[in-house]
Amino acid sequence: MTPETRRNRSRLAGGGLALLLIAMIAAFMTLGATGNWSFILPYRGEKLLTVLLVAWAVPLSTILFHAISDNRILTPSIMGFDALFVLIQTLLIFFIGSERINILPVQGVFLGEVLVMTGFAMGLYGLLLRRVAGSLELLLLVGIVLGVLFRSISGLLQRMIDPGEFLVLQGRIFASFGGADPQVQAMAAACIGLASAWAFWRLPAIDVMILGRSGAMSVGLSHRRLSLEVFAIVTMLVSASTALVGPITFFGLLVAHATYRMLPGAPLRQTIPVAGLAGALLLVVGQVVLERVLGFDGTVGMAVEFLGGLLFILLLIERAR
Amino acid sequence: MIELKNLRQNYGSRTVVDVDALTLPEGGLTSIIGPNGAGKSSLLGMIAGLQRPTRGQVILDGQDILRMPRNRFARRLAVLRQDNSINARLTVRDLVGFGRYPHSRGRLNACDVRHIAHAIKLVALEEYQHSFLDEMSGGQRQRAFIAMVLAQNTEYALFDEPLNSLDIKHAVGIMQLLRRAVDQHGKTAIVVLHDLNFAARHSDRIIAMRDGKIIADGKPENVITTDVLSKIYDMKLNVLKQQNKQIVDVFGK
Numbered sequence: 001m002t003p004e005t006r007r008n009r010s011r012l013a014g015g016g017l018a019l020l021l022i023a024m025i026a027a028f029m030t031l032g033a034t035g036n037w038s039f040i041l042p043y044r045g046e047k048l049l050t051v052l053l054v055a056w057a058v059p060l061s062t063i064l065f066h067a068i069s070d071n072r073i074l075t076p077s078i079m080g081f082d083a084l085f086v087l088i089q090t091l092l093i094f095f096i097g098s099e100r101i102n103i104l105p106v107q108g109v110f111l112g113e114v115l116v117m118t119g120f121a122m123g124l125y126g127l128l129l130r131r132v133a134g135s136l137e138l139l140l141l142v143g144i145v146l147g148v149l150f151r152s153i154s155g156l157l158q159r160m161i162d163p164g165e166f167l168v169l170q171g172r173i174f175a176s177f178g179g180a181d182p183q184v185q186a187m188a189a190a191c192i193g194l195a196s197a198w199a200f201w202r203l204p205a206i207d208v209m210i211l212g213r214s215g216a217m218s219v220g221l222s223h224r225r226l227s228l229e230v231f232a233i234v235t236m237l238v239s240a241s242t243a244l245v246g247p248i249t250f251f252g253l254l255v256a257h258a259t260y261r262m263l264p265g266a267p268l269r270q271t272i273p274v275a276g277l278a279g280a281l282l283l284v285v286g287q288v289v290l291e292r293v294l295g296f297d298g299t300v301g302m303a304v305e306f307l308g309g310l311l312f313i314l315l316l317i318e319r320a321r
Numbered sequence: 322m323i324e325l326k327n328l329r330q331n332y333g334s335r336t337v338v339d340v341d342a343l344t345l346p347e348g349g350l351t352s353i354i355g356p357n358g359a360g361k362s363s364l365l366g367m368i369a370g371l372q373r374p375t376r377g378q379v380i381l382d383g384q385d386i387l388r389m390p391r392n393r394f395a396r397r398l399a400v401l402r403q404d405n406s407i408n409a410r411l412t413v414r415d416l417v418g419f420g421r422y423p424h425s426r427g428r429l430n431a432c433d434v435r436h437i438a439h440a441i442k443l444v445a446l447e448e449y450q451h452s453f454l455d456e457m458s459g460g461q462r463q464r465a466f467i468a469m470v471l472a473q474n475t476e477y478a479l480f481d482e483p484l485n486s487l488d489i490k491h492a493v494g495i496m497q498l499l500r501r502a503v504d505q506h507g508k509t510a511i512v513v514l515h516d517l518n519f520a521a522r523h524s525d526r527i528i529a530m531r532d533g534k535i536i537a538d539g540k541p542e543n544v545i546t547t548d549v550l551s552k553i554y555d556m557k558l559n560v561l562k563q564q565n566k567q568i569v570d571v572f573g574k
Contacts, residue, residue: 204427
């Protein structure tokens with residue numbers, strides 16, 4: 001595929017997806033609306049913003065994770081990143097208590113959580129990727145075990161916690177695409193914006209990671225430093241999206257692979273925007289069709305996860321052959 | 322000039338490379354030969370700064386290579402590794418383009434594009450430049466990786482078994498290409514070879530290794546001898562002379 005064909009194709013895909021997305025957003029904002037527009041539009045707008053933030057952050061984090069871990073099957077959430085975020089939230093409520101947290105500014109708490117999460121994830125997974133990077137199966141296994149471990153600890157603590165505190169916690173981690181707190185939303189948006197800017201600045205270098213560790217090093221990349229940077233970016237993105245809508249496992253994988261198929265061999269600067277648009281389209285269409293047309297409230301996540309899960313199994317089978 | 326000092330690489334308790342001192346001056350084509358597991362690839366990996374020696378140093382023009390900024394080092398020395406597998410789809414042209422990364426940091430300018438086109442032409446892959454690597458034969462893929470090293474356009478280039486999966490025509494072509502780069506452009510090539518006849522014909526210097534140690538080091542006519550070869554390969558290989566050229570009878574006795 002010549003670079004020109006590829007550029008045209010990415011423009012075509014991007015343009016087409018953008019048009020469709022605009023049409024679907026219009027449908028989302030207006031379909032089935034009864035009552036006062038001045039209430040409906042801001043209400044739905046807020047929800048839309050959450051959807052768009054997640055649709056951007058999750059595929060971006062997945063694609064970056066694919067680039068640094070030199071595989072295209074594992075994703076941050078399969079590796080237990082979002083379970084880790086839930087665990088940190090739970091620990092926070094468990095040991096500090098919601099009353100004392102509520103006194104602190106929301107922004108400060110969010111920032112602190114992201115920092116703790118980044119530090120912890122970089123330490124743990126950085127070590128893991130360096131030690132067992134050779135074996136995808138082993139990484140997958142370790143990731144799943146870690147995910148279960150984090151979820152079990154969270155589950156245990158959530159049972160031991162005061163019921164009132166549990167409600168607070170639930171509000172923080174079991175959010176759906178429905179309602180995110182506006183302040184959290186703003187913080188998440190800032191976090192995602194910062195992470196995206198950082199990622200785009202480093203994209204030409206991240207592209208080189210496709211050559212693998214020694215390949216990238218032999219053309220002059222300090223692989224270790226860049227891995228850590230990308231790790232930090234991915235962790236910020238996962239933290240922000242988990243804070244917004246809770247854990248989602250396979251959505252990123254689904255969108256990333258759809259984009260890889262559309263633009264084979266494309267550099268990240270072409271892949272990522274298309275993936276963002278495709279992700280947004282998928283979620284908004286899901287909202288419109290499932291919630292507005294069919295009237296199944298809150299099932300978009302489930303449907304997307306189902307499709308993504310199927311894809312994950314197919315990818316594993318394809319690899320095994 | 323590349324100097325190795327007390328270089329040692331251990332994997333667990335096993336020592337795979339143990340070289341007290343070795344100097345690789347600028348210019349010339351040096352071949353490294355030896356049986357499987359002799360430590361050739363590990364030696365090359367340490368010279369290229371891809372793996373950290375257990376002990377000792379690799380020094381490029383007076384500076385420890387591990388202390389040099391990676392990007393500056395990559396503008397002076399390029400390496401073709403033995404296992405070139407890529408998990409994603411990539412076209413030949415994009416792959417060769419990565420060879421320009423040390424110079425352009427991923428933002429290719431007109432000069433980079435010229436270098437890329439030239440490197441692709443040198444390995445005769447123009448026809449396939451927009452093909453995906455996973456749709457090409459092993460030999461074509463190997464040539465694409467060689468082109469990437471050539472595009473990097475460094476003073477020193479290391480090649481770990483560059484003739485892997487190449488047919489005889491392209492193998493000869495690549496060796497002649499390296500010879501020309503050394504003779505006409507003053508480059509320094511260090512090549513791990515398994516084919517003794519290629520090593521004998523094209524090298525200025527041959528280093529023979531076994532069990533991590535250098536057994537022999539010198540001009541081809543002094544290293545490619547029945548005596549030395551039997552020491553490193555544990556088998557008797559007759560070396561014939563034909564029109565003043567050495568030919569190894571690789572079938573043994």
